[in-house]
Amino acid sequence: MKRRVAVTGLGLLAPVGKSAGxxxxxxxxxxxxxxxxxRFDAAAFSTRIGGEVREFDPSAVIPPKQIRHMxxxxxxxxxxxxxxxxxxGLTSAEPDSERIGVAIGSGIGxxxxxxxxxxxxxxxxxxxxSPFFIPSAIINVAAGHLSIMHxxxxxxxxxxxxxxxxxHNIGEGFRTILYGDADVMICGGAEAPITPLGLxxxxxxxxxxxxxxxxxxxxxxxxxARDGFVLGEGAGVIVLEEYERAKKRGATIHAFxxxxxxxxxxxxxxxxxxxxxxxxxxxxxxxxxxxVNADDVAYINMHGTSTPLGDVAESxxxxxxxxxxxxxxxxxxxxxxxxxxxxxAGGIEAVFAILALRERAAPPTINLDDPDPLCDLDYVPGEAxxxxxxGAALSNSFGFGGTNATLVFGAA
Numbered sequence: 001m002k003r004r005v006a007v008t009g010l011g012l013l014a015p016v017g018k019s020a021g022x023x024x025x026x027x028x029x030x031x032x033x034x035x036x037x038x039r040f041d042a043a044a045f046s047t048r049i050g051g052e053v054r055e056f057d058p059s060a061v062i063p064p065k066q067i068r069h070m071x072x073x074x075x076x077x078x079x080x081x082x083x084x085x086x087x088x089g090l091t092s093a094e095p096d097s098e099r100i101g102v103a104i105g106s107g108i109g110x111x112x113x114x115x116x117x118x119x120x121x122x123x124x125x126x127x128x129x130s131p132f133f134i135p136s137a138i139i140n141v142a143a144g145h146l147s148i149m150h151x152x153x154x155x156x157x158x159x160x161x162x163x164x165x166x167x168h169n170i171g172e173g174f175r176t177i178l179y180g181d182a183d184v185m186i187c188g189g190a191e192a193p194i195t196p197l198g199l200x201x202x203x204x205x206x207x208x209x210x211x212x213x214x215x216x217x218x219x220x221x222x223x224x225a226r227d228g229f230v231l232g233e234g235a236g237v238i239v240l241e242e243y244e245r246a247k248k249r250g251a252t253i254h255a256f257x258x259x260x261x262x263x264x265x266x267x268x269x270x271x272x273x274x275x276x277x278x279x280x281x282x283x284x285x286x287x288x289x290x291x292v293n294a295d296d297v298a299y300i301n302m303h304g305t306s307t308p309l310g311d312v313a314e315s316x317x318x319x320x321x322x323x324x325x326x327x328x329x330x331x332x333x334x335x336x337x338x339x340x341x342x343x344x345a346g347g348i349e350a351v352f353a354i355l356a357l358r359e360r361a362a363p364p365t366i367n368l369d370d371p372d373p374l375c376d377l378d379y380v381p382g383e384a385x386x387x388x389x390x391g392a393a394l395s396n397s398f399g400f401g402g403t404n405a406t407l408v409f410g411a412a
Contacts, residue, residue, distance in 0.1 A: 005177050007409070008251040009088025009186075009239030011080035012351050014338050015051030015232050019083060023348070024355045027363040028384045032216035032337045034230050040196055047208040049215040050194045051232030051339030069132040070145065071110030072233070076344070077142030077190030078149070080235035084186060085150060088239040089251055092150045099183040101154030102143040103173040104190060104237060105165040107343025107399070110137025112195045142190050154182040162399030163303075165189045166236055166346025167407055171260035173240050174407075183245050188237035188347030202231060205270075209306065219340075220367035221304035221333035222311050222375040229305040232339030236347025238354070255354045256410040258392065259290025265402030271309055276317030278404050279303075283321050283394060286406035290392065294325045298391030299362050301353040302379075303398045304333025305340050314396065315375045330362040330387065332380040337366055346397035350407055353395040357411045360387045 010020040015033025017023030026033065034051050042048040058067050058075040061082040067075065081104060094100060117133045135141055140158035147156050155176055159168045166189025173185030193199075202208050209228040211218035219230040240257060263285060265278035272278065287293070303314055319326045334352050341348060356362055361384050368381040395407045 003178050004243035005174055005257050006241050006243045006246045006253045007238055007255045007257060007354055008241045008246050008253060009084035010254060010351050010354065011082065011084030011087065011237040012348055013053050013056065013076050013080045014234040014341065014348050015053060016338055018053065018056065020351055024352065027334050027337050027352060028361060030337070030364050030366045030383065032366060034215045034218055034339055036215060037194060039194055042199065045199055045203050046210050047199065047203050048212045049218055049230060051230055052194060053234050069136050071113040071137050072192035073106050073110060073190045074142045074145060076192060076233070076235035077104050077237065078145050080188065080190065080237040081146040081186055084237040084239045088241065090239065096183065097151050098153045100152040101156055101176060101182040101185050102147045102152060103157050103159065103169040103185055103187045104143040104146065105158040105160050105169045105343055106139045106142065106190050107160065107162045107165045108191060108193050108198065109139040111193060111198050113137040115195055115197050146186065161403045162401060163340070163342050163345055164397040164399035164403045164405045165343035167350065167395065167397035167405035170238060170346065170350055170407055171262070171405055174257050174260050177240055177242050183242045185240045186237060187240060188235065189344040190235035191342045191344040192233045193342055194231055194233050199231060217367050219306045219336050221306045221336050221365055222315070222372055222379050223368050224370045224372045226306045226308065226311065229307055230339035232341040234341055234348060235344050236349070236351050238350055253412040255357050255412050257407065258292065258410040259286045259408035261286025261289055261406045263404045265404065267402055270400050272313035272398060274313060276313045276320060278402060279314055279317035279396065279398060280321045282404035283317065283396065283406045286394065286408045290408035292392045292408060294322045296392045297329055297394060298387050299353065299356050299393040300329055300331040301349045301393065301395045302331050302333045303396040304335050304365070306335060312372065312374045315377055318377055327376065327378055329378065330380045330385055331377045332363055332365045334363055346395065346405065350395050353393040354409050356387065357393050357409055360389060361385065362387050
């Protein structure tokens with residue numbers, strides 16, 4: 001008998017809020033978290049805006065001595081993980097701690113820490129590089145810290161797959177429970193790419209919006225005037241739990257995770273297939289895994305980055321998969337408010353898809369003033385919309401290298 005897997009905890013740090021509840025209220029109200037970059041002087045860059053997590057205080061969940069030895073992405077991942085664990089009602093003294101695992105990844109990892117230590121090496125010499133440099137920056141340490149802090153000794157991993165990272169970690173956490181290798185998995189993604197090198201790399205690739213005078217209007221998925229994505233930061237983490245265990249301890253169940261699908265475009269290192277075939281097969285694989293059909297899908301949280309090629313390819317994929325029903329499914333992009341959080345995107349968007357089912361509301365796509373004629377779905381423009389009870393929600397994530405993932409959640 002196939003095990004059922006429930007979602008019992010939610011954690012989020014994003015430009016729109018420092019908790020799952022705060023972030024959800026913001027996106028439901030169409031509130032943008034994009035503004036001028038304040039962490040460093042971005043005057044020399046063609047893009048000077050981003051989605052920063054403002055007024056973040058990690059000391060609420062991380063001892064001060066440890067904070068010094070954690071890149072910002074690790075701090076984000078640990079903080080969002082701590083919220084998800086608390087929301088799930090788990091403790092650090094679970095009697096079956098060897099059955100509790102962590103899967104939190106990052107697309108880029110500790111780029112800020114790498115920059116800092118490279119400057120130290122250049123300016124002060126190699127002997128001044130911090131002995132904590134490597135463990136402060138490598139990607140798996142967010143999951144490592146969380147397991148150490150909470151004494152969870154089950155599977156511990158960090159998949160890295162660019163902007164699909166968060167979704168892949170959730171999907172593999174789901175399968176870990178299905179295969180019986182764990183009963184609880186704390187899963188998601190974390191990212192802190194808003195640094196001179198991170199911003200510089202994406203601006204050189206001409207991937208970012210340069211709408212610097214209107215930061216809140218810069219991320220505009222599916223709009224004819226979109227000119228690139230907005231770089232964001234934060235973390236999204238959820239707790240997945242085998243249903244019988246969750247039921248036995250009286251846990252609150254936000255939703256069920258019902259399916260997971262992956263695919264590759266096999267086409268280009270950064271550009272999606274124009275015919276959307278990679279994305280279409282990914283969604284089809286996830287729906288087959290979940291045992292749902294087109295009529296069961298009540299909402300799609302689109303990858304929707306606000307890029308000229310990506311938005312069209314994803315829209316084409318949805319149209320090809322769902323046929324006549326495609327235009328009847330609310331399919332919004334919360335990146336219009338958060339920006340693109342790269343490896344954390346799949347984590348925070350899973351949180352929003354779960355809450356959309358639980359609260360029976362589809363968050364809007366903001367800044368959709370003049371829809372691209374090649375993007376012809378129902379993107380919930382401007383204002384949130386009520387959803388019918390029940391049904392399933394898809395959460396799409398696609399990344400550089402042509403890697404794709406789709407998660408299917410079912411209402412509790």
